[in-house]
Amino acid sequence: MVKEYQIIAKNYDLAGRASSDIKRTLKSLGIPWNLTKRVCAASYEAEINVVIHSVGGYATFEINDTYILLDFFDDGPGIPDIELAMLEGFSTASELDHANGFGAGMGLPNMKRSVDEMKVESDPFGTHVHLVFYRGEEHETD
Amino acid sequence: MKLSEIIEKYQCQVYTKELLREKEIKYAFCADLMSDALMVLNSVKDDRVLIDSILITGLTTNQSIRTAEMLDMEVVLIVRGKIPSLKVIELAKESNIILLSTEHTMFNTSGMMYQDGIKGIIYNQQW
Numbered sequence A: 001m002v003k004e005y006q007i008i009a010k011n012y013d014l015a016g017r018a019s020s021d022i023k024r025t026l027k028s029l030g031i032p033w034n035l036t037k038r039v040c041a042a043s044y045e046a047e048i049n050v051v052i053h054s055v056g057g058y059a060t061f062e063i064n065d066t067y068i069l070l071d072f073f074d075d076g077p078g079i080p081d082i083e084l085a086m087l088e089g090f091s092t093a094s095e096l097d098h099a100n101g102f103g104a105g106m107g108l109p110n111m112k113r114s115v116d117e118m119k120v121e122s123d124p125f126g127t128h129v130h131l132v133f134y135r136g137e138e139h140e141t142d
Numbered sequence B: 001m002k003l004s005e006i007i008e009k010y011q012c013q014v015y016t017k018e019l020l021r022e023k024e025i026k027y028a029f030c031a032d033l034m035s036d037a038l039m040v041l042n043s044v045k046d047d048r049v050l051i052d053s054i055l056i057t058g059l060t061t062n063q064s065i066r067t068a069e070m071l072d073m074e075v076v077l078i079v080r081g082k083i084p085s086l087k088v089i090e091l092a093k094e095s096n097i098i099l100l101s102t103e104h105t106m107f108n109t110s111g112m113m114y115q116d117g118i119k120g121i122i123y124n125q126q127w
Helices: A017-028 A033-053 A095-099 A107-114 B003-009 B034-041 B047-051 B062-070 B086-094 B106-115
Strands: A002-007 A057-063 A067-074 A117-123 A126-134 B027-030 B053-057 B075-078 B098-101
Touching (some): A002 A033, A017 A033, A017 A057, A033 A057, A033 A067, A033 A107, A033 A126, A033 B047, A033 B062, A107 B034, B027 B034, B027 B106, B034 B062, B047 B053, B053 B062, B053 B106, B062 B075, B062 B086, B086 B098
Parallel strands (some): B027 B053, B053 B075, B075 B098
Antiparallel strands (some): A067 A126, A117 A126
């Protein structure tokens, strides 16, 4: 199954809508709770990142017998220093983002904790976050 | 502690009356930044813990509802007397989240709940 979602920049009302749908899909497919929760946490963080940091983008969700794939694409302005962005607590979020409950500097670190595989590619023209979760035996992360 | 006791004792306003039902609340977590809630609550490996939990927050936007939904939590308590907008209440109904609010501050709400035997969720601590 493949699904695609549009993510609108700075739209805090719709932020989380894609992750919400992914959660409902996983629930309806009977995916184990712990795996669902990991996928949703990572998906929500990635979606919020596109909303608060980019000029907009989209997400794709794919599920098959072996894995769940999440891809988030946006059109820039990119992450200048990915290593720095991976640090817990480092944030470039604005006051407006804080007022909406975002910008704890935990987005990418939270994703890293939740996924089995993660790849981040970024340049000034856009960022691609690729997240992989293996199905079958519940993979323990911490 | 029973949810009805919480509502009565902390003088909570109930915004999703149609979803209200009796349930036991054993754990709680409070945050205004939703990533912090996601990080800590995502480390809980037993789903019953989050179902028996309450999310205490000063954030009245859609995101507190979305976060609770992501984590399968059923109750969100807004502190400091803030009033959620209609669209937030609608989202709570749609997501099956019981939405409450109280005039008490976050510190006082948490302190009273702690005294009443509700445990705080800690990162990676399993119950």
